[in-house]
Amino acid sequence: MKRKVSKKVFGLLEEEFSFLESKGILDAEQRALALSHYEATHKGPTFLQGIMIAGAVLIGAGILSFVAGNWDEMGRTIKLILLLLAFLLAFAGGYATENRFPNTSRSLYYVFAIIFGADLFLIGQMFHIAGGGTAFLLWGLGIIPLAFYLKDKWVVLYSLALLHYYSLTNLFDGNDGIYVLIGILFIALWLRGHRSSAAFILTFLLGMESIMHVFHLIPGFDSYWLPFLLYTMIGIGITYFPFNQYENSSKVAGNIFYVVFGLILTHPQAWNTGFAWWIVWTVCFVLYTLYWLNRGSIFSILLLCGLILRFYVDLAYDFLDKSLFFLIGGILLLLFGFWFERRRRVGNHNAPKS
Amino acid sequence: MHRNRKWVWAALAIPFLCIAIVAAKPVTTLLYGEEIILSTAPVDPTDLFYGDYLILSYDISEAAPELVDQKVRTADYSEAVKKPLYLWLKKKNNIGSLTRVSFEKPPHSLYLKAGFHNLWLNEETKKYNIPLQWDRYYVPENQGREWEERATKGDILVHMKVRNGFAVPISIE
Numbered sequence: 001m002k003r004k005v006s007k008k009v010f011g012l013l014e015e016e017f018s019f020l021e022s023k024g025i026l027d028a029e030q031r032a033l034a035l036s037h038y039e040a041t042h043k044g045p046t047f048l049q050g051i052m053i054a055g056a057v058l059i060g061a062g063i064l065s066f067v068a069g070n071w072d073e074m075g076r077t078i079k080l081i082l083l084l085l086a087f088l089l090a091f092a093g094g095y096a097t098e099n100r101f102p103n104t105s106r107s108l109y110y111v112f113a114i115i116f117g118a119d120l121f122l123i124g125q126m127f128h129i130a131g132g133g134t135a136f137l138l139w140g141l142g143i144i145p146l147a148f149y150l151k152d153k154w155v156v157l158y159s160l161a162l163l164h165y166y167s168l169t170n171l172f173d174g175n176d177g178i179y180v181l182i183g184i185l186f187i188a189l190w191l192r193g194h195r196s197s198a199a200f201i202l203t204f205l206l207g208m209e210s211i212m213h214v215f216h217l218i219p220g221f222d223s224y225w226l227p228f229l230l231y232t233m234i235g236i237g238i239t240y241f242p243f244n245q246y247e248n249s250s251k252v253a254g255n256i257f258y259v260v261f262g263l264i265l266t267h268p269q270a271w272n273t274g275f276a277w278w279i280v281w282t283v284c285f286v287l288y289t290l291y292w293l294n295r296g297s298i299f300s301i302l303l304l305c306g307l308i309l310r311f312y313v314d315l316a317y318d319f320l321d322k323s324l325f326f327l328i329g330g331i332l333l334l335l336f337g338f339w340f341e342r343r344r345r346v347g348n349h350n351a352p353k354s
Numbered sequence: 355m356h357r358n359r360k361w362v363w364a365a366l367a368i369p370f371l372c373i374a375i376v377a378a379k380p381v382t383t384l385l386y387g388e389e390i391i392l393s394t395a396p397v398d399p400t401d402l403f404y405g406d407y408l409i410l411s412y413d414i415s416e417a418a419p420e421l422v423d424q425k426v427r428t429a430d431y432s433e434a435v436k437k438p439l440y441l442w443l444k445k446k447n448n449i450g451s452l453t454r455v456s457f458e459k460p461p462h463s464l465y466l467k468a469g470f471h472n473l474w475l476n477e478e479t480k481k482y483n484i485p486l487q488w489d490r491y492y493v494p495e496n497q498g499r500e501w502e503e504r505a506t507k508g509d510i511l512v513h514m515k516v517r518n519g520f521a522v523p524i525s526i527e
Contacts, residue, residue, distance in 0.1 A: 068405035072494035084373075091366050116369040120376055121403045125492040127380035128407075128523040135403070138372040145368045149361035222432070 060114025177213020467519030
């Protein structure tokens with residue numbers, strides 16, 4: 001059986017085998033034989049699928065816009081009945097066409113998922129419920145079973161987008177973090193069976209947002225440095241212990257957290273404590289980054305540049321006028337650029353030669 | 355395609371349940387609530403998903419200090435932040451007015467529930483502002499402006515159904 005690889009990897013293999021042929025290591029026959037063991041798979045949506053998805057999204061947007069238009073020639077109760085009917089019909093249509101017309105079926109399920117949101121907004125409109133939060137939360141949670149049923153990455157990504165919207169807009173006044181956690185649990189469960197790096201990274205970020213929600217459940221909580229510290233630690237942690245199936249995504253997400261929140265914590269205002277913890281933190285952060293720099297991590301060079309610039313901005317902004325500020329900033333960047341290039345060249349020289 | 359059939363019913367039932375959850379409280383308030391009229395001065399913005407609406411700023415959202423309980427005025431923010439505030443209402447000619455703001459639940463049914471965390475003292479008017487969650491009234495597209503203009507000539511009245519501290523605006527005049 002042929003080994004299935006992505007189109008990109010197949011192209012790379014083709015190029016590399018040709019290279020080996022040009023070096024005389026393989027002959028033309030061997031090259032063709034080696035390549036015949038691989039098969040490029042088409043993972044992205046086909047043209048037809050693309051058209052169907054676009055159609056479903058257009059219908060959905062039309063329905064959402066119809067609700068937002070609040071057309072007064074038709075009573076809201078009639079609108080609700082019509083939308084509920086459309087909601088059921090889209091689902092039934094999707095179910096009925098599953099075997100014979102899989103693309104149509106999927107589009108109808110997408111329409112169902114969007115009408116569900118329109119229903120929630122219409123009910124909000126009927127009873128003059130304040131907008132924002134809950135509708136997006138329920139929309140995001142409500143379509144998770146559909147994602148499980150269809151095993152569909154797009155529904156999961158859509159659900160994640162809605163939950164993120166809810167989570168971020170309600171971060172400081174909502175106490176419903178627990179529902180977001182339920183969403184994460186389900187999506188994490190889905191991820192176990194169906195790999196998707198994008199969904200993994202988004203779920204990880206949503207998980208981090210929920211930590212903040214959970215802290216807010218504690219009465220009188222105001223130690224905002226604590227979640228930041230936790231984020232940095234988790235970030236560092238998952239670069240050492242990445243999730244099995246998502247090794248690269250774990251490292252990327254972990255590094256982003258380590259950099260962003262690590263840098264935030266170097267600012268005195270991030271710590272609303274009496275003791276100047278930011279100094280202790282900055283020293284530890286610099287030492288840890290230097291440790292990685294010593295191990296040849298190009299990433300930590302970038303981080304160190306960022307760290308120096310952050311302090312440069314913080315200390316020098318009030319005292320120097322802008323021209324000097326940009327001049328020195330520019331020289332610093334150039335010097336780092338030069339160092340970075342030299343470092344990379346040294347790295348390349350050390351690489352084993354073929 | 356191998357799909358797990360047990361998810362198919364969940365895929366339909368969970369969204370239905372969500373719709374029912376959203377509708378439950380307002381429907382019971384509409385059916386069993388008590389009617390009251392509140393005065394307001396609306397302005398007209400637009401929401402991307404809900405359409406045009408009027409922001410209702412109720413007169414009862416501004417409380418003179420003497421109407422606010424001493425316990426509420428002197429409460430420690432971090433201790434009381436999760437506590438509900440009760441707005442005691444009184445009807446005169448069907449129009450509601452505020453009589454007291456407390457942590458204590460009124461013995462009668464005519465009251466509205468707000469959050470302590472939203473309470474703030476307006477230094478200019480020396481009154482306490484208590485934002486309420488029923489601050490939107492959805493109107494058909496492009497009709498908001500008319501209401502906004504009408505509001506400059508006089509107060510707009512909002513008819514509401516009130517039950518267990520929850521309210522549903524039903525009409526405006």
